[in-house]
Structures are given as C-alpha cells and as structure tokens.
Amino acid sequence: MRIRPALSGALATCSLILLSSVSSAPAQASGTAAPTVPPTSASATATGPTCWYGACYDYVYGRQITDTSGASVRMKIEDPEVDPAQTGEHSLQELALQDTARVSTVEVGWTVDPELNGDSRPHLFVYHWVDGQTSCYNGCGFVPVSRTVTAGMPLHAGRAAEFGPRNIGGDWWVLFGGQKVGYFPGSLWNGAYDRAQVVTAFGEVAENADDVPSCTDMGNGRWGSGPAASWVDGYRLYEAADRPRFTVTASSPGSYDYGKASATSFRLGGPGAGPC
Numbered sequence: 001m002r003i004r005p006a007l008s009g010a011l012a013t014c015s016l017i018l019l020s021s022v023s024s025a026p027a028q029a030s031g032t033a034a035p036t037v038p039p040t041s042a043s044a045t046a047t048g049p050t051c052w053y054g055a056c057y058d059y060v061y062g063r064q065i066t067d068t069s070g071a072s073v074r075m076k077i078e079d080p081e082v083d084p085a086q087t088g089e090h091s092l093q094e095l096a097l098q099d100t101a102r103v104s105t106v107e108v109g110w111t112v113d114p115e116l117n118g119d120s121r122p123h124l125f126v127y128h129w130v131d132g133q134t135s136c137y138n139g140c141g142f143v144p145v146s147r148t149v150t151a152g153m154p155l156h157a158g159r160a161a162e163f164g165p166r167n168i169g170g171d172w173w174v175l176f177g178g179q180k181v182g183y184f185p186g187s188l189w190n191g192a193y194d195r196a197q198v199v200t201a202f203g204e205v206a207e208n209a210d211d212v213p214s215c216t217d218m219g220n221g222r223w224g225s226g227p228a229a230s231w232v233d234g235y236r237l238y239e240a241a242d243r244p245r246f247t248v249t250a251s252s253p254g255s256y257d258y259g260k261a262s263a264t265s266f267r268l269g270g271p272g273a274g275p276c
Helices: none
Strands: 050-052 055-068 070-076 090-098 105-112 123-129 160-168 171-176 179-184 196-207 230-238 247-250 257-259 266-269
Touching (some): 070 196, 105 171
Antiparallel strands (some): 090 196, 105 123, 160 171, 257 266
16 A cells, blocks of 8 residues: 655644643544535535645535534434545535634534544544634534544444534534533634524535545445435524525536535535546
8 A cells, every 4th residue: 555645844743822720532543534514615516625724625515604503414324435545535425514704613423534534434523724724623622522423433334413513602502413512612712603693514524635636435425416415304493584505516527516506405425536
C-alpha cells in the first residue's frame, strides 16, 4: 500500500477558546481534516470540489436560510469506503447550524475517518467553529453529560438515528437519538451566538488536493439518484417562523449526486472515482 503525505497545511489541533473550568478532549489528530460546511458559492450551480483549510471537499447538501433555535434530521448511518492509499481523507454526513456570517457553527453527525478514529467504522462526532476558527473533534470546550451516548463512539452502519443541535438556555446542546450527548457552552462565543440563521444537512468527502476526484465513497457509495442510496429525512426546525424547506445541491454531480428531494428530505451519495 502506497501512503501519500498528509494533507498540506495541517489544521490547528485545537482552538484556544476554551472554558478554564471545562477540561477538553484530546486535540484533533494531525492531518485530520475538519468538517466544513459547504460555502455560499456552491449553492447556485455545481462548481466542483471546494479546496480550503488544507483539503478539497465535495458536498451533497440541503440548506435553508431561516432563524431558529435549533434543528434536527434523521440520517442513515453508513460505512463508506475511504481511500486506503491516502491519509487525512474522510466521508461523513452531518447537520450544521450557523450564524448569518457563517463564522459560528455547531455540528453533529457521523464520520468514517480512519486517521481520527483508528478504524473504518462510522463514529458519532461533534464539532464547532468560533469566529471562523477551527476547533477539534469531540472536545475543545464540549461538555459531555451522558455515560451511554458519547461523542466519538462507534455507531452501527445500516441503522438510522436523529441528530440535532438546539440552543437551550444560551448553550448549544447536541442530541442524538433523542438523548442529550452534551453541550457547547454559550460562553465559547461570549454569549453572542444563541440562534442560527443557516441550516445545512449534508454529505461530505474530504480529499487530498492530488486525489481529486477521489475513490472515497459518499454515503454508502450508491448514487444519490438511485433507490439504494443513503438519505436525510424528517427535517425539523425549533422556535422558527419558517416552515422547514431544503434547497438541495451537489458540488460534483459526476462523482456524488442526490435524488428524491423534498422540503424535508433527500437522498445522497456516490462512488467518487469508482472502486479504490
């Protein structure tokens, strides 16, 4: 097996924006790509992968501009193949909530990231951004509250679960399967981020810049336009004036696409460049 260098410009291990009273989880692994929400420029037309933060990213996503205290979706949990000849690549599905400027973010989902987790299984993850700065997976101020549902734990591929961040009392709580996993204290944002204006549910493949298109799967590797693809459904908003309504987009439909899109659901996935 030929191993290529890790992603150039490795991401910072962990934001310094921590609560002094809260212990953080281990810093993000060197060379592990952070989850990134699809940019605005990709929302109108298919533009190909977005290269930023030291990696290239392909997306299939549903987005809504609104104002809400939280959101949730049900997602199929899969075990996509991540290119074993690369380092720093991953495949995930998640729900992200952001402010209007898209610099404050709370994220929850599942990821297959061999470098981060040490295996090729899907794992629950949480992540956040403050003022456009990366943090670290499953820590950097995240406060766990459950002994049975924990950030970073392995999940069962083939099952489905509800994922959702909600702001409760000024803190961003993360829920999985209806249970509270923990919360990001509002003080991480100095109390300035307590409602979200951009809601995005998406599949993401992180690729090395010299591995585009990658053979890494999105979802279960089946085309999103087909009946056997992975999916997102049951989209809900909390304390919002708007009804839930996704607009669905694929950044590289020749590699990863979507199908059966509605206001609250869509299918997504694809094989990328084909078998690894």
